[in-house]
Amino acid sequence: MAVNLKRSSGEDSDGGKTSRRRMLGWLTGVGLFGSAGLSAVSNFVFIKPRATYGQPQRFSVGKPEDFPEGTRSVLGARGICIVREGTKLAAISTTCTHLGCTVASAETGFACPCHGSRFDPDGNVTGGPAPRPLPWFQVTLAPNGEIEVDKDIEITPGSYLTL
Amino acid sequence: MSPVTPPKPSPFAALLELPGNVWKSIFRNPLPSNDLERSATSFTNFFLHIHPVKVHKNSLRPAYTFGLGLISFFLFVILIVTGILLMFYYVPSTTQAYDQMLDLRGTVAFGTLLRNMHRWSAHAMVAVVFLHLCRVFLTGSYKKPREFNWVVGVILFLLTLFMSFTGYLLPWDQLAFWAITVGTAIAGYAPIVGKDMQFLLMGGTSVGQEALLRFYVLHVAVLPSVLVLAIAIHFWRIRKDGGLSRSEDADPVISLEAIPTVKASVLEPKKTYGLQGLVRGPLTKVGQIPDNTVFSWPNLFLAELFTFVVTLSAILIVSLLFNAPLEEPVNALHPPNPAKAPWYFLGLQEMVSYSAFWGGIGVPTIFVLLLLGTPYLDRGPKGVGKWFSRDRLLANTIFITFVVANIIFVIIGTFFRGANWSFVTPW
Structure with a gap:
């Protein structure tokens, strides 16, 4: 109790x-x-993979002579377009800034087949849903005389490498 | 005094009765011939016991449900069976997947048919699950007490879309490659977690072998497991929430005033009544109220069998007549022009072509949140169990507006978009 x-x-x-x-x-x-x-x-x-085995972001694309003056050469596998104007040279991305499709060369610059983004020859957006212009990548002349592109380094559009 | 001795079983007789005994040990009941056996058959059979013993006549009305939920489930069953069979040949490798598709077409017995069935069932499932969602909405069936089952249903719809998306990536044709590229890029636009999600889905920074393997695992293991679990919950809750929705007037109104109250003592004076007597009396009416239910055996089961046969036949006929699409092998340098998703994603693709964030993340998220929140925002108890009930005019109008808008986007994406996604007229 x-x-x-x-x-x-x-x-x-x-x-x-x-x-x-x-x-x-x-x-x-x-x-x-x-x-x-x-x-x-x-x-x-x-x-979440700790190591990835993609393509190298820094690579050589050949000698300056491979890109004659006044030409625009799309290197599809690298996802860039090499622009040569006189003694100046630049690398513009061909990956659409919208959703990552590969843009094609068009008369007015670049056009994307997936959602209709359009860019002028310098990569500026002229139409469609792309939020940013196509980036320009750093181009340097390696000691062996080859052109080296580094897709990890974006540069101001319009800045060329003068040969 | 002498105990009753059971007859000694002879081994020979046991052998003779063996087939019958094995049969009876598996199937507890003979084919039912009375109501008790009908109940027992529904109740004791593993595959049937998910059903109620008796089902409301309203649930069997084809014009009420159109059998859409059931058709979705049967399509899923067809997808599981054909999918498992296809797994015997498929290799999730960027160098082999496409060749396996050609192999399925060219050399594997029934390969073309199975692939066609799998693809067309998937297309049909997206459509039928969506129609089922429309049916449930337009009949107000998401209302109390079915709110949560509506939420599970919306999740099932999303899972169906993800299943379909991860599925059409596997042949590793042009459609697959550019769909992964665009799909993961859309995920990348999500706030905060977007970039991590994109990286996790691709298993790297570019679309390749890792991405294919990941989408394969999602398609054949992760998503189906979640889908099966969600379907189990969905079905279980249908029973627990009182079966399919029906309007109030689907049940007879039992008015106590209408029944003449007769005092028991008037009927048989000077007698005390046991429980049995009471339930047979004029007041309680047990077993006599027309409750508008019928036995599941055979009514419901025949309806289900019929639905299954029609579904399977339709898929078979379509699969024999039309081949599942297979585009060119992957060309990572050039997307097809125009690069179009399957029809059910073309509305999304059209929206994305205005703005990646709003078309791919913002608007779909708002739409899904509105769908999920519907039963918690629309609390009015009226209008359940009737198509296009006037009590639910506002909700139905909003819903139909969304559906029509989406259909318009799909139509624009399908017929009015040409090269470089520019506006074209189909004529």
């Missing part, structure tokens, strides 16, 4: 017992759901 009384009074007024139980409940919940959450996140860590 005395024990019963003590227990009931402990649950009603003291509250120490219930709060401990609640605390343990919370800890269990946080532990379980936290572990589940971490496992889910670790799945994404797993499927």
Whole structure:
């Protein structure tokens, strides 16, 4: 009888017992759901590749003589267009800034077959949904006399490499 | 005093009865001939017990449901079977996938037919799932207590689209390559997580072998698992939410006033009544109320069988008559001009051609959120179970406007877009 009384009074007024139980409940919940959450996140860590084996972003495209004056040569596999004007040379991207289709040379510059973006010969947007002009990439003359393009470095449109 | 001894089983008799006993151990009931057996058959058979023992006549009305949910499910079954068969030959490799497609066409027995069935069922499933969604909306069936099942249904619609998208990438033809390129680029426009999502989907910075393998795993393992789980929840909730929706007047109104109240003592004075007597009395009417239900066996099961046979026949006929599309092998240098998605994504492609973010992420997200939120925004209890109910004029008008707008975009994308996605007239 005395024990019963003590227990009931402990649950009603003291509250120490219930709060401990609640605390343990919370800890269990946080532990379980936290572990589940971490496992889910670790799945994404797993499927995110640490190394990729794409094409090199910096490459040689040949000697300046390969690009006669006044020509525009699309190097499809590289996704660039080499523009040669007099002694000046530049590399313009042929990957549409909209959704990544490959633009084709058109009379007015470049045109994209996927969603109708249009660019002028310098890569400026003249129509369609493309949000940005086609980027220009850094072009340098390597010591061996070959032209080197680095697609990781975008330069101001209109800045040419003078040979 | 002598205990009753069971007759000694003779081994010979056991052998004779073996086929019958095996049969009876599998199928607990004979073909039903009375209502009790009809109930038992629905109840004790693993494949049938998902059904209720009795089904409301309204749920069997073809003009109410058009069987669209069921057709979607049967198409999914056809897709699983044909898909698993195709997996015996398919290789998710950029150098082999396309050759396997040609192999399926040229040398594999029934290869063309199976590929056709798989592709046309997928197209049909997108269409039928969407029509099913329209049916549920236009009959107000998303209302309480079916709100959450509507949400599951919208998720199923999205999963169907993702299944279809990841599926048509696998032949690694021109359509596949440029669809992955554009699809992952659209994902890249999503705020905050966009670029990471694009990288995860492609498994790298450019579309290639890693991307193909990833979309293959999504198509044959991840998405089907989620889809099966969502379908299970969807079906389970149909039962728990009280079967298919129906209008209030689909059930007879039981008016207590209409039943003449007769005191039990008037009928048989000086008698006390047990429970059995009461339920047979004039007040409770158990078993006598016309409750508008019929036994699932055979009514529902025959309707389902009929729907399945029609669905399978239609897919077979279409697959025998028309070959599934296969474009040129991948040419990473030149997209086809114009590069068009399958019809159900042409509305999206048309929208994307105005703005990548708004067409590909913004508007679709708003549309999906509106769909998901419908049962929680439209709380009026009226208009459930009737096509185009006047009580739901506003909701239906908004919905139909969205649907018609999407159809217009699909039509523009299909017929009015030519080379370089410029506007052309089809005549």
